[in-house]
Amino acid sequence: MAExxxxxxxxxxxxxxxGVLALVEGDGRLTVHHHASRPFEPALRAELLALNTPGPDELHRAALAANGVARAYAQVVHQLLQDAGLGPGAVAALGAHGQTVRHQPLAVDGVGYTVQLLNAPLLAELAGIPVVADLRSRDLAAGGQGAPLVPPFHRAQFGQPDATLxxxxxxxxxxxxxxxxxxSPAAVLGFDCGPGNALLDLWCQRHRGQPxxxxxxxxxxxxxQAPLLAALRAEPYFVLPPPKSTGRDLFHAGWLDRHLAGFPGLAPADVQATLAALTAGVCVDDVRRHAPGAARLVVCGGGALNGDLMRRLQAGLPALRxxxxxxxxxxxxxxxxxxxxxxxxxRLQGLPGSLASVTGARGERVLGALHAA
Ligand SMILES: Nc1ncnc2c1ncn2[C@@H]1O[C@H](COP(=O)(O)OP(=O)(O)O)[C@@H](O)[C@H]1O
Ligand SMILES: [Mg+2]
Structure with missing residues (x-):
């Protein structure tokens, strides 16, 4: 039965x-019916960004920020229900990621942690819909990276019968x-390549005041700027074998500034071009190395709307569409x-959400904590 x-x-x-409101068929096929998005209030955004870095009174501030994230999520839920003309009882559950502020997959003794701020019980109260949250922690507990979680969905949604994608x-x-x-007997692979829009956004915000x-x-x-590009490309993360995952823990303003210190006086537009070349080049190398049989590269996320990045990807992968x-x-x-x-x-079906071949966990696990409506 579809839900x-x-x-x-x-x-x-x-x-x-x-946020999306989707219909999922009994076999897992998903169709999006409505999409809504909402920027964070500037004060909440600033606090979430600050919480990515160790600072004073973190527990209290993180708890308040988690309440703010729940309220922001609830507003998107209300928008989706309004657009669809539905009440909360028509939705089986919300799958809510939360806001990552730390991702340390192998922190100590091979068991790490990942922190997604979201007061899930508050979201369940505000939405009146069951909430599935904290979707990464179980995979980490099973020895995995807890990331990326999207590859099994990519397979279900985009996988091709006769070609590597x-x-x-x-x-x-x-x-x-x-x-x-x-x-195919080959396993699905999936891993974080490196910075996506993070460094491009950061530099644009700093020099142009635009998001x-x-x-x-x-x-x-x-x-x-080739010398700067070479220095940025020397980051050891880029050549680590998968499974691997990363975040702002590594690719933050301090990382960029440390490298830029060796190249004073560059024009800001040239730095932006170099960051675009870095972002695309790391992905190009990963596609060449890990998807040699693919004829198509399908791009999603907000970066797919960046024509310059898309052109750099296509230029680096002339044999792929x-x-x-x-x-x-x-x-x-x-x-x-x-x-x-x-x-x-x-999660509602009691089916595993992770792929051990992607996260490196001991096995596939049912992901997420369920909070009743
Ligand atoms: N029209 C656009 N041109 C260039 N970049 C865009 C455009 N629209 C969105 N983006 C980029 O996409 C980002 C948001 O992408 P998103 O997939 O939501 O990332 P995340 O999952 O990290 O939130 C923006 O911060 C911006 O860098
Ligand atoms: Mg986003």
Missing amino acids: RLIGLMSGTSLDGVD AVLNLGGISNLSVLPPDG YDADGAWAAGGRV VESSAALGLPPQQVEAAAFAWLAWR
């Missing part, structure tokens, strides 16, 4: 909350899924939220 689910995602870009999500961080054809470089036009007008996920029926801004609706559906 309605809502997926809610707020990623490392910290641009706000994306590569799917690249360009959120704040970039992550790649490699989906072998149906029936992001629309269509990558500013980057497109700059000149890539680089295209937006819209070509496969799901607009790029909806894919991650749809993945969390699908993961909530898996």
Whole structure:
């Protein structure tokens, strides 16, 4: 029987909350019916960004921020219900990611932690809908990275019967899924490549006072600085073998500034061009290395709307067709939220949500804590 689910995602870009209201069939096929998004209030955004870095009175501040995230998510839920003309009882569950403020997958003795701020009980109260939250922790407990969680959804939604498909999500961080054809003994691969929009956004905010470089036009007008690019590319994370995952814990303003200190006086537009070349180049190398059989690269996340990044990807992968996920029926801004609706559906069915071949966990696990309406 088909069920309605809502997926809610707020990623490392910290641009706000994306939500979808989706119908999931008994076999797991998902169709998005409504999409809503809402930026974070500036004060909440600033606090969430600050909480990515150790600071004073963190427990109290994190708890209050988690309440703020729940309220922001609830507003998106109300918008979706209004758009659909439905009451809360029509939705089986919300799959809610929360806002990552720490991701330390292998912190101590091989068992790490990941922190997504969200007061899930408050969201259940405000929405009147059951909430599936904390979707990453169980995979970490089983020895995995807890990330990325989207590859099994990419497989279910985009997988091809007769061809290997590569799917690249360009959120704040970039992550790649490699989906072998149906029936292939090869395992699905998935891992975080490196910075997605995070560094581009940061530099654009600092020098232009805009949240992001629309269509990558500013980057497109700059000149890539090869010595700076080489220094940035020397980051050891880029050549670590999967499974691997990362976040603002590594790719933050301090990381960028440390590298830039060796290259004083560069024009800001040239730095932006170099960051675009870094972002795309790391993904290009990962596709070449890990998806040699793929003929198509499907791009999702807000970065798919950055024409400059898309052109750099296509230039680096001339043998592949680089295209937006819209070509496969799901607009790029909806894919991650749809993945969390699908993961909530898996949780309700008692089915595993993770892939051990992706996260490196001891096995596949049922993900998420369920809070009744
Ligand atoms: N029109 C656009 N041109 C360039 N970049 C865009 C555009 N629209 C969105 N983006 C980028 O996408 C980001 C949001 O992408 P998203 O997939 O929501 O990331 P996250 O999952 O990290 O929140 C923005 O911060 C911005 O960098
Ligand atoms: Mg976002």
